[in-house]
Amino acid sequence: MTDHAPSSTATDTPGRIRPPLVFGGIPEAEGWALAPITPRDRVHFRVDHELPLAEFRSDLPDGVTATYDQGDGLYRVDGACGSAAVLADWIRAWTTRHGASTIGLRAETGVRRRAPRDLPADFLNDLCRHYGPVSLKRLQRNMSTIRLHLPDPDDLGQQVYEWVLKAVAQYDETKGVPFGAFLATQLSKWVHDLGRNAHGRTAADTEHKQQKAIAAFITEHQRRPSEKELAAYMGQSVATLRRNSQTVATLNGLRNLQSLDGGPDATEILLPDSSEAPDEIMGEAEQTLLSHALTAACAPDPEARRDQRAGQPNVLGWATWYLTTWGGQTKTQLSQDLNTSVRNMNVYADRVEQAMKQRLAELVD
Structure with missing residues (x-):
């Protein structure tokens, strides 16, 4: 529980003394x-499949720590x-010996x-109890996202x-900024990262930059550019802008997916046996049927509320399945293009797989 102690300092403005x-x-x-x-010094990296973390930590040189x-x-x-x-070279060698490849390995100094955990336990517990509700109130403006x-x-x-613990780890008390103010500025950035993880960092950032540029242009010229x-205005060629605009248009289109249920009446559709579908789906079904099933599996569930996960289109899951199935890309390549982890892609792709299995089973029945 947070206590308040009498202030030991005074301010020039009466009535505005705030106890620490x-x-x-x-x-x-x-x-x-x-x-x-x-x-x-810190080395950030991802891998094409999850490492045995306990073994990785036990093999680290003395004085070196790892978090995941x-x-x-x-x-x-x-x-x-x-x-x-030295750590970057060691990590590359260790992951190679264990049959893994690093993705986006980046070394930082200083x-x-x-x-x-280095803070006193009671201090940290009370700090979290105080700043947790404060953060929730601060995030009300971002709640729709x-x-x-x-x-x-x-x-x-x-x-x-x-996020509070993340701010604790990053907060530099020597800069004279109160922790609460530092936390408030970071929360907005971390909300944006939610979209990056779900839709891919490149697509989400491209959309964000274009929207900011359009809004700034409208403010300056009172019309759309x-x-x-x-x-x-963005310092790009028209060709680059068109390519990026296509990425944004695809992202927005996927967000607004509606179910494609309902083909022509009396149309017979041949499907593989549902028991074989999980392993033999690509070899047994027509690509057009699979494309239809994939899009429908990623569309929002019309019976789910908008604030539920099922009520939102599974954009990253769609991109993972479509581009690795028909786009000729591996998950590692796609992970690098979208700047997100293979593990994160797999989480969303697994949701698609479950929905497709259910849909195919229903159609077969």
Whole structure:
């Protein structure tokens, strides 16, 4: 429970004295000093299939730690300053020996972080109890976006506390910015990352940049820009803008998918046996039928509420299935193009597979 201690300092404005926050019996500023943020070298990477994390950690050099973001499929390895290049080579060699390939491996030097577990337990617990509800209130303005990705209130609550802990790890108390202000600025960025994970970083970022440029142009000129004007405004060629616009149009089209149920009456459609469909589906069914089933499997469930996951189109699942089945791309290639993890793609693709199995079984019956 958060306590409030009397303020030891006064301000020039009467009536605006705010007592410092106290967590676990420790004033907030003193708590950060107990576990100051420190520099380290960090290597970020993903792999084409999940690593045996316990074995990976046990093999790490002394003083080196590893964390794994399961939702994003991102590994982070931290070592002493000056060790980034050596750690990157070590990671490549270790993953190769274990039959894996790294994706987007990136080494950073002088990364300033703290481990939340280094803070006193009571201090950290009370801090989370205080800033969790504060964060939820701050996120009300983003709730329509958040509900597209986190429709379950329990999932949202868990995500908010994960974001608070992430802010604790990144907060640099030496810069003089209050933790609450730092947390508020980061929350908006992390909400945007939800869309990146679901739709692919490249597509989501392209859409975001185009919308910002269009809004800025309208504010400046009181009208929408032409294609040539928008390209010049964004510093791109018209060809690049057209290519990016196609990506945005595809993304928006997939978001608005409606079920394609309902072919012509009395049309007989031959389907493979439902027991064979999971393994032999590509060899037994016509591609047009599969394309129809895929699109319908990714469309929103008309019986689900809009704030439920089933009530939203499965964009990343559709892209994963379509581009790896008919687009000639491997999941590793697609992962690099979309800048998301193979694991994240598999989560959404598995939802598609379950829906397709159900649809094919229903049609066979």
